[in-house]
Amino acid sequence: xxxxxxxxxxxxxxxxxxxxxxxxxxxxxxxxxxxxxxxxxxxxxxxxxxxxxxxxxxxxxxxxxxxxxxxxxxxxxxxxxxxxxxxxxxxxxxxxxxxxxxxxxxxxxxxxxxxxxxxxxxxxxxxxxxxxxxxxxxxxxxxxxxxxxxxxxxxxxxxxxxxxxxxxxxxxxxxxxxxxxxxxxxxxxxxxxxxxxxxxxxxxxxxxxxxxxxxxxxxxxxxxxxxxxxxxxxxxxxxxxxxxxxxxxxxxxxxxxxxxxxxxxxxxxxxxxxxxxxxxxxxxxxxxxxxxxxxxxxxxxxxxxxxxxxxxxxxxxxxxxxxxxxxxxxxxxxxxxxxxxxxxxxxxxxxxxxxxxxxxxxxxxxxxxxxxxxxxxxxxxxxxxxxxxxxxxxxxxxxxxxxxxxxxxxxxxxxxxxxxxxxxxxxxxxxxxxxxxxxxxxxxxxxxxxxxxxxxxxxxxxxxxxxxxxxxxxxxxxxxxxxxxxxxxxxxxxxxxxxxxxxxxxxxxxxxxxxxxxxxxxxxxxxxxxxxxxxxxxxxxxxxxxxxxxxxxxxxxxxxxxxxxxxxxxxxxxxxxxxxxxxxxxxxxxxxxxxxxxxxxxxxxxxxxxxxxxxxxxxxxxxxxxxxxxxxxxxxxxxxxxxxxxxxxxxxxxxxxxxxxxxxxxxxxxxxxxxxxxxxxxxxxxxxxxxxxxxxxxxxxxxxxxxxxxxxxxxxxxxxxxxxxxxxxxxxxxxxxxxxxxxxxxxxxxxxxxxxxxxxxxxxxxxxxxxxxxxxxxxxxxxxxxxxxxxxxxxxxxxxxxxxxxxxxxxxxxxxxxxxxxxxxxxxxxxxxxxxxxxxxxxxxxxxxxxxxxxxxxxxxxxxxxxxxxxxxxxxxxxxxxxxxxxxxxxxxxxxxxxxxxxxxxxx
RNA sequence: GCGCGGUUAGCUCAGUGGUAGAGCACUACAUUGACACUGUAGGGGUCACAGGUUCAAACCCUGUAUCGCGCACCA
Numbered sequence: 001x002x003x004x005x006x007x008x009x010x011x012x013x014x015x016x017x018x019x020x021x022x023x024x025x026x027x028x029x030x031x032x033x034x035x036x037x038x039x040x041x042x043x044x045x046x047x048x049x050x051x052x053x054x055x056x057x058x059x060x061x062x063x064x065x066x067x068x069x070x071x072x073x074x075x076x077x078x079x080x081x082x083x084x085x086x087x088x089x090x091x092x093x094x095x096x097x098x099x100x101x102x103x104x105x106x107x108x109x110x111x112x113x114x115x116x117x118x119x120x121x122x123x124x125x126x127x128x129x130x131x132x133x134x135x136x137x138x139x140x141x142x143x144x145x146x147x148x149x150x151x152x153x154x155x156x157x158x159x160x161x162x163x164x165x166x167x168x169x170x171x172x173x174x175x176x177x178x179x180x181x182x183x184x185x186x187x188x189x190x191x192x193x194x195x196x197x198x199x200x201x202x203x204x205x206x207x208x209x210x211x212x213x214x215x216x217x218x219x220x221x222x223x224x225x226x227x228x229x230x231x232x233x234x235x236x237x238x239x240x241x242x243x244x245x246x247x248x249x250x251x252x253x254x255x256x257x258x259x260x261x262x263x264x265x266x267x268x269x270x271x272x273x274x275x276x277x278x279x280x281x282x283x284x285x286x287x288x289x290x291x292x293x294x295x296x297x298x299x300x301x302x303x304x305x306x307x308x309x310x311x312x313x314x315x316x317x318x319x320x321x322x323x324x325x326x327x328x329x330x331x332x333x334x335x336x337x338x339x340x341x342x343x344x345x346x347x348x349x350x351x352x353x354x355x356x357x358x359x360x361x362x363x364x365x366x367x368x369x370x371x372x373x374x375x376x377x378x379x380x381x382x383x384x385x386x387x388x389x390x391x392x393x394x395x396x397x398x399x400x401x402x403x404x405x406x407x408x409x410x411x412x413x414x415x416x417x418x419x420x421x422x423x424x425x426x427x428x429x430x431x432x433x434x435x436x437x438x439x440x441x442x443x444x445x446x447x448x449x450x451x452x453x454x455x456x457x458x459x460x461x462x463x464x465x466x467x468x469x470x471x472x473x474x475x476x477x478x479x480x481x482x483x484x485x486x487x488x489x490x491x492x493x494x495x496x497x498x499x500x501x502x503x504x505x506x507x508x509x510x511x512x513x514x515x516x517x518x519x520x521x522x523x524x525x526x527x528x529x530x531x532x533x534x535x536x537x538x539x540x541x542x543x544x545x546x547x548x549x550x551x552x553x554x555x556x557x558x559x560x561x562x563x564x565x566x567x568x569x570x571x572x573x574x575x576x577x578x579x580x581x582x583x584x585x586x587x588x589x590x591x592x593x594x595x596x597x598x599x600x601x602x603x604x605x606x607x608x609x610x611x612x613x614x615x616x617x618x619x620x621x622x623x624x625x626x627x628x629x630x631x632x633x634x635x636x637x638x639x640x641x642x643x644x645x646x647x648x649x650x651x652x653x654x655x656x657x658x659x660x661x662x663x664x665x666x667x668x669x670x671x672x673x674x675x676x677x678x679x680x681x682x683x684x685x686x687x688x689x690x691x692x693x694x695x696x697x698x699x700x701x702x703x704x705x706x707x708x709x710x711x712x713x714x715x716x717x718x719x720x721x722x723x724x725x726x727x728x729x730x731x732x733x734x735x736x737x738x739x740x741x742x743x744x745x746x747x748x749x750x751x752x753x754x755x756x757x758x759x760x761x762x763x764x765x766x767x768x769x770x771x772x773x774x775x776x777x778x779x780x781x782x783x784x785x786x787x788x789x790x791x792x793x794x795x796x797x798x799x800x801x802x803x804x805x806x807x808x809x810x811x812x813x814x815x816x817x818x819x820x821x822x823x824x825x826x827x828x829x830x831x832x833x834x835x836x837x838x839x840x841x842x843x844x845x846x847x848x849x850x851x852x853x854x855x856x857x858x859x860x861x862x863x864x865x866x867x868x869x870x871x872x873x874x875x876x877x878x879x880x881x882x883x884x885x886x887x888x889x890x891x892x893x894x895x896x897x898x899x900x901x902x903x904x905x906x907x908x
Numbered sequence: 909g910c911g912c913g914g915u916u917a918g919c920u921c922a923g924u925g926g927u928a929g930a931g932c933a934c935u936a937c938a939u940u941g942a943c944a945c946u947g948u949a950g951g952g953g954u955c956a957c958a959g960g961u962u963c964a965a966a967c968c969c970u971g972u973a974u975c976g977c978g979c980a981c982c983a
């Protein structure tokens with residue numbers, strides 16, 4: 001057997017193993033297999049994007065699920081792919097063109113520009129998928145999909161046509177969230193509210209005098225004086241304090257004209273002045289009010305949010321100004337006209353588009369909308385348990401969204417994406433969407449339109465818009481499986497989805513709805529079966545967001561986002577994976593610290609060195625059967641611990657079953673480091689040192705048996721190091737990937753608590769050494785006066801003594817029948833009283849300190865216990881077993897206290 | 909404003925009724941044979957606060973504070 005390197009070197013291992021796995025086709029899913037299916041579709045990352053830590057966590061969890069399922073004998077499909085990310089990619093290419101060629105998208109024809117984006121995609125499209133390979137993802141790359149693949153594109157358009165025909169998709173002029181930076185509409189779900197510091201401007205609206213009235217005015221508090229020219233009315237609460245003015249007119253202060261005072265329930269008297277200025281074309285609420293009162297819809301903003309209020313009027317100078325400059329200027333103009341009463345600092349929430357970092361402009365615009373089908377069914381999926389969210393509390397968020405669902409604005413004024421399959425008759429003149437003018441609103445216009453994929457004939461023009469990227473990804477769970485070879489029949493519904501809660505509406509909910517409505521697996525004989533056959537997925541695991549140590553989101557602009565591949569180079573892919581998964585808390589965001597990755601690497605190295613040590617003792621037996629050999633109590637103890645790792649109160653099986661990955665990782669970590677390495681391996685050294693030890697073979701077999709379990713349990717988390725050790729050490733020859741996932745291990749019938757007692761005694765003895773400040777390499781003689789139980793019922797053997805001596809770094813352990821004549825520092829252990837020599841080692845003053853401290857703690861414990869035992873109420877109502885525990889504790893503590901007092905007495 | 913989640917050691921987190929835990933960081937000691945990516949020991953906590961339930965509360969209930977997230981017709 002080759003000797004292993006002194007430390008685990010991931011670089012020597014990772015690429016070689018990944019290549020081997022690929023060549024041998026381990027990740028390939030076979031739809032013809034008779035094995036039970038297990039499937040996951042990868043949330044497709046932006047095709048030209050780069051790997052982030054979020055991707056690492058997310059895909060590591062998918063890999064854990066996939067690899068474990070393979071080891072459980074399932075036919076696994078983990079389907080990878082990428083997303084065309086319409087606006088994001090287009091923006092990136094436009095930025096590149098601006099910098100490299102000083103051109104905008106409008107310097108090209110649409111076809112030329114889209115060709116440039118494809119070129120960009122060819123150049124950068126492979127980066128993220130190659131990065132996923134670097135971290136060991138076991139997806140079936142032969143099935144990689146892209147949301148703009150020809151077939152996929154056609155499927156998206158088919159869905160559009162179908163929904164149009166079914167009446168779920170319509171075109172309309174409505175208020176949308178307009179991004180003046182990207183010049184496109186976006187959906188409600190893509191608007192991010194942000195607190196903004198601004199001002200509340202108090203503006204005088206003078207009443208148009210009527211015969212017999214005094215000059216009067218109403219005051220409006222507004223954050224947006226730049227929209228005053230678009231005011232169509234003032235609204236007040238019906239029957240409220242301003243109700244007397246209803247029906248009168250006021251002078252609009254800029255672009256002076258009379259506008260009516262109207263009653264509307266949308267007005268809250270407690271807000272501002274209780275008088276609301278109504279700009280139906282620039283505010284969602286005002287739009288509704290405008291419709292109710294048949295007001296005029298005046299749009300005074302260009303698509304890029306500059307003022308454009310044509311005609312002759314008194315505020316003409318605002319034209320051409322950006323909305324924020326216009327805000328300032330209009331306030332000044334009001335001031336100059338004596339119409340601005342005051343302005344006060346004010347914080348309100350404004351919607352932003354994340355991509356362009358621009359304040360969203362509520363804007364009247366002609367767009368395509370989708371009314372969601374199957375909403376009640378989608379709600380039932382979760383409430384009736386067909387689909388489960390982990391952690392569960394996201395269910396409520398999902399339900400709330402569905403209960404308040406609004407139609408989805410699905411058209412985008414973007415060139416890179418799925419073109420809307422709608423055609424306009426030759427005689428129709430469509431206004432190009434990028435013209436820099438406000439829209440002409442004519443809600444009554446009817447269009448001669450045809451909705452179909454192919455051009456209906458000469459002269460017909462296709463709608464210039466593309467579809468929201470999410471309108472393609474909502475089909476991802478099943479459309480990626482359309483391969484004509486039975487893949488969808490075998491693997492859909494998918495088993496699990498792993499994603500972030502930030503796209504619960506954008507993607508997760510919509511995929512469930514798509515499954516319900518399009519029924520990719522067809523109709524079955526009962527409603528329930530139809531439902532179950534068409535679930536997009538059965539379990540959804542939501543990861544937390546990764547933040548930096550200050551709690552900020554990781555982002556490129558903040559520069560707080562570590563490069564995952566740098567971390568791989570430093571700590572290895574397994575170190576990164578294991579470190580991240582072990583620390584990721586359930587249902588909460590992750591506070592990233594590189595130290596955690598370092599721990600992951602250290603753990604892999606620990607595992608490596610345990611195996612290295614084993615390989616020095618001779619060849620490994622891949623079929624080791626420890627229960628067939630005579631065994632030490634330490635081997636039995638180890639086997640017992642393994643049993644509990646599988647079946648204890650907290651165990652790996654349950655943790656993974658409950659999607660508690662950090663718990664599973666922590667359990668294995670603690671087991672390997674604290675049970676296996678720190679206890680069993682140290683005790684095994686005694687066996688290994690003596691070739692003639694009768695338990696040597698049993699210890700070797702236990703070692704191999706337990707290590708075989710550990711490597712397999714760990715493989716989904718740390719695929720490279722476990723595979724390397726598995727094959728190099730001879731546990732197997734081919735691969736660990738297709739070995740059996742271990743779920744249980746029996747206890748030894750011969751198990752006794754003695755090994756635990758020895759470990760506990762060693763801990764106590766080591767503490768004693770530490771307290772009298774013995775250098776850790778100084779060998780000293782210990783004496784033990786065994787308790788009666790130890791001396792009579794279960795003798796303290798020489799082998800046990802050797803192990804205890806090794807743990808204590810003792811030169812010898814003298815077993816005495818009575819305390820030594822000249823007793824030194826003493827401690828109570830499960831084995832009896834443990835003594836250090838009185839002379840030569842101990843400074844009496846330090847020893848007195850030690851005993852005094854120990855006595856104080858004992859007295860405190862004793863007092864606490866006695867308080868309980870003295871409380872009649874407590875004794876009466878607590879369970880008897882608990883009371884017994886307290887009684888036993890009291891006895892021990894009394895003896896300990898007595899003995900410590902004696903020691904203290906002797907020390908003077 | 910409503911809803912969800914958090915608040916435990918310097919840091920990151922476990923801990924769903926019975927004497928407060930882990931890793932990191934810190935301090936001391938130790939480099940002969942698995943591992944310094946190590947070993948041994950130590951210091952360090954009014955479990956956010958206030959009430960309540962209970963024999964007993966970090967844990968259950970109510971309220972408050974605070975942080976994060978989501979939702980809302982936030983003029």
